[in-house]
Amino acid sequence: MPTPPKTEPSAGVPSRLRNAVFQSVADEGKAALVERRLRVAINRGVLQAGERLPPESELAKSLGVSPVTVREALVLLRQRGLVTTKRGRGGGSFVTAGADPASHAADELASISRTALRDLAAHYFAVTGGCLELAAHRAAPSEVEAIRARLTTFSDAVPSDRLVQSTPAQWRHVADDVVVELCALGQSVRLTKEQMRVQSELSPLLGLLAVDDAERESQRSEILGLVDDVARGDAAGARETLRATVSDIVERLEAKRRSLLER
Incomplete structure (x- = not known):
């Protein structure tokens, strides 16, 4: 008996479920997701003005991302004026003193x-x-x-x-x-x-x-x-x-x- 032809999706009739399968697994990068989480925490007052954030290595471990991702997220937060970073002894990343949620x-x-x-x-x-x-x-x-x-x-x-x-x-x-x-x-x-x-x-x-x-x-x-x-x-x-x-x-x-x- 002849082999039945493979069933193909109907041309011009896209399946929403099929499209969803091949949609991007992440609409935003990990750095943007980390930035959003910290930004929301600052806007809610969970992280308060002047508060020092954990070191990048600790943030990366607790959030399950790489230190590079954390650094990228902090850059985004600095651009928004929500975080300032100081170098040297006593340095680190801090919620901006004048941050107004x-x-x-x-x-x-x-x-x-x-x-x-x-x-x-x-x-x-x-x-x-x-x-x-x-x-x-x-x-x-x-x-x-x-x-x-x-x-x-x-x-x-x-x-x-x-x-x-x-x-x-x-x-x-x-x-x-x-x-x-x-x-x-x-x-x-x-x-x-x-x-x-x-x-x-x-x-x-x-x-x-x-x-x-x-x-x-x-x-x-x-x-x-x-x-x-x-x-x-x-x-x-x-x-x-x-x-x-x-x-x-x-x-x-x-x-x-x-x-x-x-x-």
Whole structure:
């Protein structure tokens, strides 16, 4: 019998899955990825102005990249004015003393396109929503209440009518920790790790909104809504609450972006 001809992809009808197979394995180089991680940490205030970074060899080992990659990333950070490097005894790389996380976050929001902002929000919703659904099924009541106490303790420490007496950075640290801890109750290491990554990417932008009293209280109320849904074991409710929250966040960030561009 004749050998059947090999099946070839239909001409002019590209397969998205097929195209994805041959897409670049990395849209950005490793140096850009390292630079982004450190930049986000600086913009969030995790790495503070004047703080000395670990030596290049230690950074390379902890990040799983080569020392050359770390050096390239530091060059990018120096070009942004976020890091300064001193030579000789007592030298090293330091977060620029005048580094202003809010200023850099504002530049980032102003430069991001409307499409890219909505894509970031969609990614955040997909990952965080998955974590919260699992948390609603798997979390113990005592675990959820311990997380709720973080927000309660914070609001008790600051008068409820002046929630923003704390700095935007202080509030975002609390907010981010609470959301990550809530997502971690889903007991999925992979999802939680990705949620932490996208949370750190979105957080500096949320910090730009948090300078407003009403906005900070709004963020707190939205997080408490998610805590309530998880506490009830309402997976569908948690997803819908998150959907509404992300939609509102996008609207507020787009308004903030317009105001930045109009300056």
